[in-house]
Amino acid sequence: MEKAERSLAEPVNRVGLEGPKVEVFKGLKQFSVHLQVLMLEKGFVLLLIGFLLGRALILSHLTPFSLPFFAAVFMLRRECAPLALIGLLAGSLTLSIEQIGYSFSCIVLFLITYRLLKNFHREHTVSLPFFVFFTVMAVKSVFSFFQSGQQFLPYDVLMAAIESSLAFVLTLIFMQSIPFLSLKKRIKTLKIEEVVSLIIMLASITSGTIGWSLYGLSIEHIFSRYLVLVFSFISGAAVGSTVGVVTGLIFSLASVSSFFQMSLLAFAGLLGGLLKEWRKAGAAGGLIIATLLAGMYGEQGVPIMQTLYESLAAIALLFLTPKMFTDQLAKLIPGTAEHSNEQQQYLRKMRDVTASRVEQFSDVFQALSKSFSHYNVDTLDDYEERELDMFLSHVTEKTCQTCFKKEQCWTTSFHQTYHLMKDVLYELDSGQAELSQKLSKELDIHCFRPKRVEEAMQQQLTYYQANQKLKKQVQDSRKLVAEQLRGVSEVMSDFAEEIQRERENHYHQEEQIFEAIEAFGLEIEHIDIYNLNKSNVDIEIIIPFGDNSHGECQKLVAPMLSDILGDNVIVHKEECEGGPAGVCHVTFRSAKAFAVETGAAHAAKGGGLVSGDSYSTIDLGAGKYAIAISDGMGNGERAHYESHETLRLLQQILKSGIEEKVAIKSVNSILSLRTTDEIYSTLDLVIIDLQDAVANFLKVGSTPSFIKRGSKIMKVEASNLPIGILQEFEVDVVSEQLKSGDLIIMMSDGVFEGPKNVENHDLWMKRKIQEIETEDPQTIADLLMEEVIRTRSGEIEDDMTVVVAKVEHNLPKWTSIPISFPKRKKKIS
Template structure:
């Protein structure tokens, strides 16, 4: 009991502790949101930046920052331009009255000219730098003319031109960096030029602090080193040294005595970025090393202890900077791990959304398929009885409605009348006219209008049969649509699963492959591994131009075959067209089996157009299809039917739909598109190139044969030709092929072609066994020749023989062993 009380007290205490923590975090979040609202949305940050830029000087008296800043804010965020104007005037007022007057005059002149030329401008952003440059030139010349007592010197003209040029460049820079000060304009990532623009903007703002000191420590030096530390710690040596150079350059332009700061900041950014793996302490040590080295060899009037103190203050600012802020900054800079992770998260979201949408579409197609199938659950007998009732209703309306025996027949003897008329309808339906003697006597005894009744039944039967045929076609069309929708649904569902397969990280394997190939003296610029799955290797490589020597095929692929333990071949190669270029190669797993085919083809009577068609279709996922279609009869119409059958089949199979569904779909399309008695056969073999398993689907076709050494096997299935019936089941025969097997497929013109032969199976087996060749083309030609010889050289029907040889896939180049490397490291 005491234990339970103690536990309860601990639970209450933990809840009490957690509640203030939640309230504190919520309060901090609210404070952060209020600060963002005040500084970003209300424009206080723009006013503060304007204040510092209003104080910023170049060469001690040039002011190229004020007007570009105001002009960009005026174009991008016009509602904040009054705050920018106030900030710039206040900043320039801290310098002198004449500086404020110059700023006021240049901004006013810009507004007047910019508004007056509004109707002639097509793009504000394109013309803005030119307006700023022109306004600065006019303002600078005017003020110099007035301040020099209406005189101008060459020095004044040069300074005005320099100020105008700097204003032109700064306008272009501010166009990219100013939008980042607005919360609505935040981007998920920054381009390289945008990062440099932000650095220039920050360095320009810091020049506004020039001359500010605290305990003889320069504010501008402290913040400049803090800025370099932040970027070196977040983005590494490259960005860190860039920030140091840019910041030091702008400081040196503002004050020539600050020239040595460029060396210190650039060196600090380089060392801090190199030592960033030591976290904030490592970056801080880099700054201190740079401070001591540059300080000792710096200017004579520079006090080393003062420089060290400034660096220590910058280090303290870095140490108290929250990690959340540095992590958030890293997400915007390309090349950082945080940026890469952010991009991965974004791509993962896009992938998941895409997969979800594809799955939704799959569900929609599946629901549509089910809606078309729901009528199939209705019993056929009930449907036929209802149709018969409608038929009898139409017949009796024309005969029995005006008969005086109506009540006696349908009220008193309903069953007898109903069954009698059913028998009459059945006799008329099967064409047994006149009726059988027994049925004629029964009808004459029961019905006083038997002749009129038979005429009405005969007439209505025509419409009844046409209606049944039409409804059957509609039903089959509905089934066709349902099967097609279901097949599309399955393809889209599989596609969604493929999208959701996240690419594995193979950085270690990429480094191992690079090291292995470089040990053999092969220069590789880049390797991307997408998959190392057995039988599904997918690797992209970029290599220098090899001069057409085939380095990828002869060296790289054989070496990878030994490293990965399976045959790897070059699937696609894009060679450079000039010596200094690069080649791009895509390597993947080789199939375990290869296919070689031979075809012998002849039209009836030696004509040009045959009713037979054949096709060899290479599908994805390592499958190979061989098909023969024989159109009914001969000539162009038969050729069109067989060719259309194979064309439809090829398109459906390449879409990824399973072969049984594909054949049923083709059959339904052929049976519904025409009323002519035109049919076609189909002989299809689907061979898996990974394990040599073959599925045979025969629709009205002749048997196929497999020759394995001295043995010949027959493959047959019983299915009616395509287009004969709306619905039929496809029998699939599965056989395991072996290397060296010869698969012989033929049309009926070849199988049934030999004259005076009773057993076609035995004759064909014997001839295939007697032909001593393993070449597919020779075997097909010899079979065709044997059949035509039995007919004394006459071709009585269209004839097609397709022979397919299955063999082990032997790579063109042997595997190059890398035993030393594989003992040292094994790729997993």
């Protein structure tokens, strides 16, 4: 019973404990938000920064920070300028009464001159540093004149020029840095000059703490080392050492006694960045080592323990810094892992948005395709009925309206008359010159004026047929648009999938390949792996031009990659920039499992120059290879144009990625709709998959093809009419699994039906192919052409084309080079 009560009470207690935690968390979050609004949006952080910059010194008596900071705030955040002014004057007051007068005079003169001359300048950001320069120059010269007993000394003029120049540069720096102090500014990434400007601004602000101490520890030393720790921990050795040098330089300019701080901070930034893999502990260790080494050879009279305590205080501040703050800062600095992840996330988001839009367009095209291809049967039937009624009304208007049997035919015997007139129409529409004997007899019995009705129908039939043909063309056009839209929709859908395929990280594999190739004695500058899948390897390597002057990539690198990856890798593309410092960008990809070698022979009718046949070999990409023959109707230029146009359209559509059947139907629709002439062409197409050697034969009105495998001859044929004859037809696809060494023989009808005095062309062609002993495609094509022409006694009765393709395993030109891996490493899979 007690256990039960305890178990029931535990959830209540847990909820009771979690409640205050949630409230505390919400309270802290709200406090953080209010603090950000107060400090950043309201501008109170500018008050604090102005106070520190107002008391910052250069060379012990120059104060070039006040006016540049106020001018930048006045230009970029004018509503916060009063707070910045109050902070600057308060900071100047901590130095001396004379200093606050100098700072106030500079700001007042700047405001007066800027307001008086604002109509003479347009680009405020360009002219602002010059206003600051001349204002500081004027005020500093006047103050130096009265301080030197109303005389200009060369030293005072030099100091005025130096302070004015520093103010000019600081204005540019503060204009880059002030936007960071705003909630409205959403910064995606920082440029290099912006990073340096931010570092200089932070170091300048830190120099305003010179002279402050806490329990004997220097505040400026603690904060400067904390600044170096943060940047070395976030960005590494390069930025860390830069922050150390810049901060130390500003401190040494502010106080010559702090010169040794530059070496300590720079060394701490370098070591902390090198040890950043150990996170905060590594950055802290770098600072401790730098402090101990610099403390041994540092300032005289400064105990090493005091310097060590200052470093420990900076380390404590680093460990107290929230991870959220360092992560947000790291996202802004180029070169950091967080920045790279942020960029990758942005690119992924853009990729997903693009893929989504492409998918939406694909859906739109798919919907449009369905809309165009949808036909309402009832609507079509009603339309045909209306067409028939209109036709009969025009006929009866010329014949039955003046006949005395009108009432008897169209009132008493309506259905009989109507069906009889339909039968007459259908017979005349079928192309018969005269009516059949049976229908003519029925018309004579039923109608008082049969000849007149038949003549009227013949006259009206011309308009009826033209209307029907126009309607058919509209339907065919709709079907063509529907097929094209469906093909485009499929291509866009595939493209969206390609966009969403993200490049995988292959850092470990890149390192393995890098080490293996360099161990062989070749130098590599960079390597990128995009895909390591079997038969789909995709690698890019940058090597010096001198290391590829004799084709080392093809002869050495590709064979080594073949052994490392266990795949047949070849050089796909190579772009070299010559010269002493030139490099070669080389793309390595998997070789296809099969290769196709082709040969062709063709001749025009009568030995002419222009043949009505056309042929083409097309590399479709994605591991597919196409061979096509087209035979235009007749001979000469017109036939050549038709066959060439057929192949050109087919090639363009196939390369876009549209399916083969849709491509052929599209070509058929285009060719049949573009002209009213009785022009057509045949198409003999085979598409070979170079990975698995599957061949798809698509024949439209073409002659059979043959596959020779050793002594075996196989015939491939289909029964489709030529392109352009029918508006609508189904494309038959015949698939065959090829083997290495197979020969594909394709030919036009001029070759297949060319032999004279041959009854069975199939048997004759099979026998001739079987008798050929060579396996060279070009030789086979020439021999077949010669055999056909010889049967005609040297005469060429028709255009003739033969294309022979040989499919065989794609053997590498260079054998793989074995690479020995250390025992702790395995081959890349």
